[in-house]
Amino acid sequence: MTVLGIVEGPLWYAAAAIFVVGALWRIGGMLALPARVELSEPRASAAAGAVRSILQHSLPRPAFVRQTAFHVVAGYMFHLGLFALLLFAAPHVAFIKERLLGFGWSPMPRWAFIVTAEVAFLGLALLWLRRLLDPVMRKISDADDHAGSGLTLLVMLTGCFALQEADESLRILHMLSVEAWLVYFPFSRLMHAVFFLFSRGYTGAAYGRRGVAL
Amino acid sequence: MSAVPAGAQAVLKAAQAPDPGKAVAGFLAQVTRDAAFQLEACVRCGQCAEACHFYRVTGDPRYTPIYKLRPMLKAYQRERAPFAAVKKKLGLAPPEVTAEELTEWSELLYDSCNLCGRCTLVCPMGIDIAGMVRRAREGMAAGGFAPADHYKAAQLALDTGSPLGVRWPALRRQIELQEQETGLKVPVDVEGADYLVVLSSMEIIGFAEIIGALARIFHQARVSWTIPSSGFEATNIGVQMGSHDVAAALLERIVAAAERLKVKYVISPECGHAYSALRWEGPNLLGRPYPFKVVQIVELLDQLAREGRLRTRGRDARRLTFHDPCQIVRRGGLPQAPRRLMNQVSGDFVEMPDRGIVNFCCGGGGGVSAIHRAEKLRFAAFDCKKRQVEAAGAEALVTACANCRNVLEEAIEQDGMSLPVLGLTELVAQYLETDPVQGSSAARA
Numbered sequence: 341m342t343v344l345g346i347v348e349g350p351l352w353y354a355a356a357a358i359f360v361v362g363a364l365w366r367i368g369g370m371l372a373l374p375a376r377v378e379l380s381e382p383r384a385s386a387a388a389g390a391v392r393s394i395l396q397h398s399l400p401r402p403a404f405v406r407q408t409a410f411h412v413v414a415g416y417m418f419h420l421g422l423f424a425l426l427l428f429a430a431p432h433v434a435f436i437k438e439r440l441l442g443f444g445w446s447p448m449p450r451w452a453f454i455v456t457a458e459v460a461f462l463g464l465a466l467l468w469l470r471r472l473l474d475p476v477m478r479k480i481s482d483a484d485d486h487a488g489s490g491l492t493l494l495v496m497l498t499g500c501f502a503l504q505e506a507d508e509s510l511r512i513l514h515m516l517s518v519e520a521w522l523v524y525f526p527f528s529r530l531m532h533a534v535f536f537l538f539s540r541g542y543t544g545a546a547y548g549r550r551g552v553a554l
Numbered sequence: 555m556s557a558v559p560a561g562a563q564a565v566l567k568a569a570q571a572p573d574p575g576k577a578v579a580g581f582l583a584q585v586t587r588d589a590a591f592q593l594e595a596c597v598r599c600g601q602c603a604e605a606c607h608f609y610r611v612t613g614d615p616r617y618t619p620i621y622k623l624r625p626m627l628k629a630y631q632r633e634r635a636p637f638a639a640v641k642k643k644l645g646l647a648p649p650e651v652t653a654e655e656l657t658e659w660s661e662l663l664y665d666s667c668n669l670c671g672r673c674t675l676v677c678p679m680g681i682d683i684a685g686m687v688r689r690a691r692e693g694m695a696a697g698g699f700a701p702a703d704h705y706k707a708a709q710l711a712l713d714t715g716s717p718l719g720v721r722w723p724a725l726r727r728q729i730e731l732q733e734q735e736t737g738l739k740v741p742v743d744v745e746g747a748d749y750l751v752v753l754s755s756m757e758i759i760g761f762a763e764i765i766g767a768l769a770r771i772f773h774q775a776r777v778s779w780t781i782p783s784s785g786f787e788a789t790n791i792g793v794q795m796g797s798h799d800v801a802a803a804l805l806e807r808i809v810a811a812a813e814r815l816k817v818k819y820v821i822s823p824e825c826g827h828a829y830s831a832l833r834w835e836g837p838n839l840l841g842r843p844y845p846f847k848v849v850q851i852v853e854l855l856d857q858l859a860r861e862g863r864l865r866t867r868g869r870d871a872r873r874l875t876f877h878d879p880c881q882i883v884r885r886g887g888l889p890q891a892p893r894r895l896m897n898q899v900s901g902d903f904v905e906m907p908d909r910g911i912v913n914f915c916c917g918g919g920g921g922v923s924a925i926h927r928a929e930k931l932r933f934a935a936f937d938c939k940k941r942q943v944e945a946a947g948a949e950a951l952v953t954a955c956a957n958c959r960n961v962l963e964e965a966i967e968q969d970g971m972s973l974p975v976l977g978l979t980e981l982v983a984q985y986l987e988t989d990p991v992q993g994s995s996a997a998r999a
Binding site: 479 | 585586587588589590591592594595596597598599600601603604605609615616618620621634635636637674675676677678679680681682685833834835836837838841842843844847884885886887888908911912
């Protein structure tokens, strides 16, 4: 078996398995904790509050626009860029079709990839730079935050190198970095990609039953 | 006073011998399913700092709201989180929480957090940081790391019924004075009344006119009400210090009074945290639903006004603005009721910037006003409120919380400002259409 074959074969499946099992294990472990029992009479719907909170916290609140503009703009640049690259970069669409789903969709053109990658890189760079320089973010950040940012940057960087598909070693490098990212994901703060639904939802439900529109 | 339950006694004793192990056990007992996700969801963006008045006035990153949860997060990640055992064996788990750390965090979890919940609004993960600080305080109190002033107030509340030591004879005297003032009989211990009025010590000591105001309003609206001679204290230091045992013991007294007098409703007074304790936390603390309903006084007055039972005449000509008590508005769900009442009695009601659920705390909520060592920081935090009030250009400030009122008055005096602070219920009572004090034909009870 070639190196690429190993990287895209056994290593890929192992990393994907660790990612899926690890993430499910962690979420399941948290869900297995005792539920909070609410005995007070609700004023309004907890479920509606949860849905509203999940949506509301995706948008900047008018009272805080000025203070949070940096995070909102850089955050959306990075996350939208990342998901666009993940789902619409031509090699990804091909990989999804061949290895995951059996069908694909139209990939983004090369110029769109470059623009999207630049937006995503800039967003991540700004967020990471702020984490390194801002006194509040420095105070509350730890090694996990930097490892997550570093691995994500590595995945994006090697992905750009591999786009041309000029050399097999570049594809191997990208796949290895993706696999490292997948293995790290369930044990790290990268899990915020899933946790945000729970934290927003639980808070929204708690406030919602009090009649507070968060 | 009734006997102090063993759990509450144990918490009070904890102050004499602080024990990080007990604190950790207290933290872990609070990590329910929802709390685990709240603890783990943070992406360390620091935006919550921008919402916190303690950070804004000091610029000290230690006051970043999510940072205040660090000991609880460490305890959870070390002892309870998925993979915790493996991480411990590999040396990847956080280190043990120490007594020194908890002593340092006592200031962060108590002095610099009003449990106001403003940080939740800005958090992209929607983490209920105030709710989690409330839970973290359970561990702190159990371990002996809550402020000494809170333990003292809890002891006093359990011994006398009030954190300020207010007993029935003091309240009875205030009732008598208000009866003389209004010419109305204040019903005490009336079995079968519809509404039970409980009060905060701050009201009884500092703003006893509220009793007369209620008598006049309820007289006009023909509300059947009573005040209990025992179980009349609404404030709950247990909720503020973070002891469910102390909180439940204090709540039991109100519930016992309500059950003894067979009332349909208990009125939560003009006190923010009393509303949280009585309306939202109470049944959970006692482990059973109430046999009565809890209604906030502002909510009731608004209801009476909308039913046409509370009628006013004339309006206050001063430019008035309203300070939203955090636990009644942002965390209580009653942003509109006070505004409808304000518009009914004010001819020039102006809103502050960032009103309603984004309002700034007075700086003294969540038990902070009871901590002597926190006074300087509390006065500094008032700066955010001061800017709001000045932007509104108000001639008087109205609120619906006696603690807010007291804290605001102290801070205003400290800042050399000249601004009256009024209670909403008293303001409404001043403009009653048929005021028995002014010689109406209303029958005297």
